[in-house]
Amino acid sequence: MTSVVHGATGAQGSPVLDALIALGEQPIALSRLGQSIPGANSLAVDATSAEQLTAAYQGADSVFVHLPLGTEETRLEIARAVVTALGEARPGRVVISTSGSIVDAPGTRLQVAPDSALAQLIDGAVATGISTAVVAPRLFLENLLLPHVQAGVREQGVLRYPVRPDFAVSWASHLDVADAIVALLRDPSVTGTVGVGHVPPATGPELAEAFAEAFGTPVSFEQVTPAEFGKSIAPLLGEGPAAGVAGLYTALGAETDFTFAPETGAAARLGVEPRSLVAWLNGLRG
Template identity: 55%
Template sequence: MSYVIHGATGAQGAPVVSVLAAAGKSVVALTRRADAAVAGARVRPLDYSSSSELADAYRGAEGLFVHLPAAAPGDREAYVRHIVAAVREARPARVVFSTSGSGIGAPASPPSIPVDSAAATLIAGLEASEVSYAVIAPRVFLENLLLPTVVEAVRGQGVLRYPLRADFPVSWASHQDIADVAAVLLERPDVTGTVGVGQFPAVTGPDLAEAFAARLGRDVRYEAITPAAMKESITPLLGEGAAAGVAAFYQALGALPDHAIRPEHSAQELLGVTPQSTARWLADIGF
């Protein structure tokens, strides 16, 4: 029996492959790169364009890890249709889906996911398929702090600039946190529904700056910027459309009192898995 991992060479999928391979599991790494080599896994070049090909990859799987790649909304909806059709046909023993932080809603976990979104369609499809599944719901990824425009200001000016107000608590999580939770959920069919993944208690911008300061051995202060300023800084890196999406996300967050998980829905409570602190994450990535 094998574990099938989507996006196995990407930021979320690659750590899941590593965790499972280190545990001695048989792993099938799905990637759109035909020339990819993934340590500890059998590579299967495959995208989301064919439900029959996906079903062939899913068939007989002990577990399936899914997250949706960045793409135009129409493409993402097509991916979801193919994934759901393949799950219904192949019926893997267990499916774990990461929302990749796409949910925004009231300050409670699970987060509200727009009913017309691809993520909501996928969750509804998994529910209707009657396979065993769970949803991972991170809030904001710590890796977002590694954007060149953010890191350069931290290193060069001692300023952490980010589009969240200084008193806004967030349950930050790393890609490694997602992988650790996914690996457990793939083998825990007794845990269903949505699992919030992130730091608890949630931390603010000044808390993040303090962790950077401790790592660098010098002062780092936090400065809240507007979503529009963030958009302007990242447009050359991500493109106009993607940057606008990022800005809209943080604009929506600005209307909330926090973006924190709640203990009763957390990986800490449900699985006994505690996400990294910011300081530990910075040390682990060699910042």
């Protein structure tokens, strides 16, 4: 089986690539620079070029795609190029990650716009007639590893995050998402949207308890405002993306929780369970 992995050196693509290699595959690793990756066939591609993507997809059994951070204009270019390449190369399967954007809550303020790059990517892939599945995580646990968040945990014993203490989230790690993606790449019978994350969801104080257990030191939870959080990540992401993150958490403040129906999740549809919070934290230390 040959799988193409977009963003193969990034946070989402890398664990997918590692898992496929561990299963004995030799996946095709796409990245902007085409860095050499042991066990994979590495290709440098311009993701806005339908011609280059078509060549990369030729002969592939499956393709994993997620849109990178960037301007919506660039994301739209990538979405259109991917859809064109899928239609030309005709792989047997495509799996798309929403990267935390919401596509399965129509009628809510969180749902992405129909003309957004992500919506066009999904609709376009489905329209090709290729077996398509969409992985829909909510919030990534790796957000809790941001330097300023970890500084509070390790130096002050306080986990600071821009959600209410009672706000429950179906958190997922990049490894959890990769497990679901790999299962979907290898099973084209499962289509539609698959939620990835903890069910039941976890609150801020429950996250703090997991940190306390894993680190062996008291950790409490403290809510910060979306504006404060956005300001703290601007040096890492840039002003535009940071403002988008702050906007997401502002919108979440009006919601009761941030989860999905259990029957639509990876555990129910694929038999793939997320790691426990403590297991994930312990895994970070090897």
